[in-house]
Amino acid sequence: MGAEPDECVPERPVRRRRVDWREWAPLTLLTLAALLGGGLWLAGLRTAAQLVWAAVTLAALVPATWATLRQLWRRQFGVDVIGVLALVGTLLVCEYLASAVIAVMVGTGQALEGSAQRRASRDLRALLERAPRQARRRTPDGAIEVVPLDQVTAGDRLVVGPGDVVPVNGTxxxxxxxxxxxxxxxxxxxTRAAGEQVAGGVVNAGAGFGLASA
Structure with a gap:
């Protein structure tokens, strides 16, 4: 016997993630400064260009060195160590253009890593916020009762309405x-056919259906 869907659940508006440009400001400034140095070099102002490139290198070296020290303290060895060594080495041999290019590369890697971490944190928070706390369970006489999720046991027949989050793993x-x-x-x-397994946490995007909890 199929599950009768409850009242229609209004469609939730899709919220688009806005890019926070402040997260990318350090990388943008590093890139613009490196390009500025290139412009000064082409204009014949080589000393000024080298000073700008050196400043770009130092701006990337400080946070990279701090990140590397934290990794070494935790006995972790990542690519930041290579980046710091490359930055220091190019500065010591006065290869300012090369050091600026490496600085932009290191800044790009840090920006992408930070963005990935923030996105993972947002996705995890969204998943936890959407986690159901209750479930609708069929009683032996065919009625439907709302019970806390910790009271759902294997074999319970649940009802998942349109737009609901599937509360538990089941069939x-x-x-x-x-x-x-x-x-x-x-x-x-x-689309899952009758008898297929589904994971808790997924969203019902169609009509209501019955679920046998695992």
């Missing part, structure tokens, strides 16, 4: 259209 009792992007990263909707 769908009829075909279901699911948004599994939060769990798998797949952006396309997935």
């Amino acid at each position: 769908v009792e009829e075909a279901a259209t699911l948004d599994e992007s939060v769990v798998t990263g797949e952006s396309q909707l997935v």
Whole structure:
């Protein structure tokens, strides 16, 4: 017997993530400064260009050195060590253009790593915020009761309404259209046939269906 969907759940507006340009400001400034040095070099102001490139190198060297020291303190060895050695080496031999290029590369790596960490943190917070606290369970007489999630046991017959987050792992009792992007990263909707396993945390993107908890 299929599950009757509850009242229609209004579609939630999709919030687009805005790029915080402040996160990329250090890398942008480093790149612009390195290009400025190139312009000064082409204009014949070689001493000024070398000073700008040296400043770019020092601006990247300070945070890279701090990150490297923290890694070494934790007995971790990453590519930051190579970057710091390259920056120091090019400064010692007065290869300012090379040092500026390496500085931009190191800054790019740090910016991408920081962005990935922030995105992972946002995704984890979003997943925790959407985690259901309750489930709708069918009683032996066919009624539906709302119970705390910790009271759901294996074999319980649950009802997942349109737009609901699947509360627990289980087996769908009829075909279901699911948004599994939060769990798998797949952006396309997935159709699960009756008897297939589904993971808790995915979103019901179609009609209501029954779920046998695992």
